[in-house]
Amino acid sequence: MTSFSALRALKSTFGAALAAGLLLTSTQALAHATPGVLRVSAIPDEAPTELQRKFKPLGQYLAKATGLKVEFTPVTDYAASVEGLVTNKLDMVWFGGFTFVQANVRSKGKVVPLVQRDIDEKFQSVFITSSPDIKTLADLKGKTLSFGSESSTSGHLMPRSYMLAAKVNADTDLARVAYSGAHDATVAAVAGGKVDAGALNISVWQKLVDAKKVDPAAVRVFHTTPTYFDYNWTVRSDMSPALKKKIAAAFLALDLNKPADKEILDLQKAAKFIPTKADNYKSIEGAARAAGLLK
Secondary structure, eight states: OOOTHHHHHHHHHHHHHHHTTOSBTTTTTTSSOOTTEEEEEEOOSSOHHHHHHHHHHHHHHHHHHHSSEEEEOOBSSHHHHHHHHHTTSOSEEEEOHHHHHHHHHHTTSOEEEEEEEGGGGGBOEEEEESOTTOOSGGGGTTSEEEESOTTOIIIIIHHHHHHHHTTOOHHHHSSEEEEOSSHHHHHHHHHTTSSSEEEEEHHHHHHHHHTTSSOTTTSEEEEEOOOBOOOEEEEETTSOHHHHHHHHHHHHHOOTTSHHHHHHHHHTTOSOEEEOOGGGGHHHHHHHHHTTSOO
16 A cells, blocks of 8 residues: 655655756756746646647747747656756746645745636546446545545645545555556546546546546546645746736736637636735645645
8 A cells, every 4th residue: 555654755855866867857958047938847747748738839828928938848747846946947837736835835935826727716626436336435445546646736635635534544444545647647547447446637537528538437526526726837936027927917818719819728728817826825735734745
């Protein structure tokens, strides 16, 4: 069984892994700021090719809005996205709520969440299964379950928290816990019979259903969590106020009634972007501290 204590170990080994250069795919290329370039990345909650596809029109839009060359650099895991921003190897990152909290704590408040999608102020996770025996969270006892990444808000931290609220301890009540690394990989694990159930981001689940990449008659949602704040675009606090203002204004100006903007918003699964602030993520920070992930 994978213990939740492994997450605490992850924190202690974080620096060593980074020092070994295992986390950023292009560490040397990102080592110093490049004039005229906005260096962007995102937590790898989906396949790298999908992240690149989703970001391409947004990157082109931001380049026009800021007058900068926008470079998207994929990272190998969630920890790398945090490290990239707090060590000035990146300028802007698409974080989940938990990775924002990690970056905010590690940098001692030197990162700023600028905007989030309208859906991110009331985000949810879903639990899925292909087993007819699983109808509630209580039915997970004795079964196998896959979360996404260990640092995922919607694919691990919040689902685990809501399981505990339902008196289901993933470490002691389940037969086995696995970590798929990404939301789409969690769906594949459930659909392939590798685990009895999985927890993931509701937006990715709906996208896979809409694209007919999963059959909801074979793999079904049996529990949807309450809402919480989640994803946001975060920048370094030492970014020039003028550039921060341009970036935020560009996101807030996106309009579904404009075809080019609609393409961007559809790929981001958003109707619009709205301002956000660090205080919105206090409940996620509290959940992480209660789990022993932050001290």
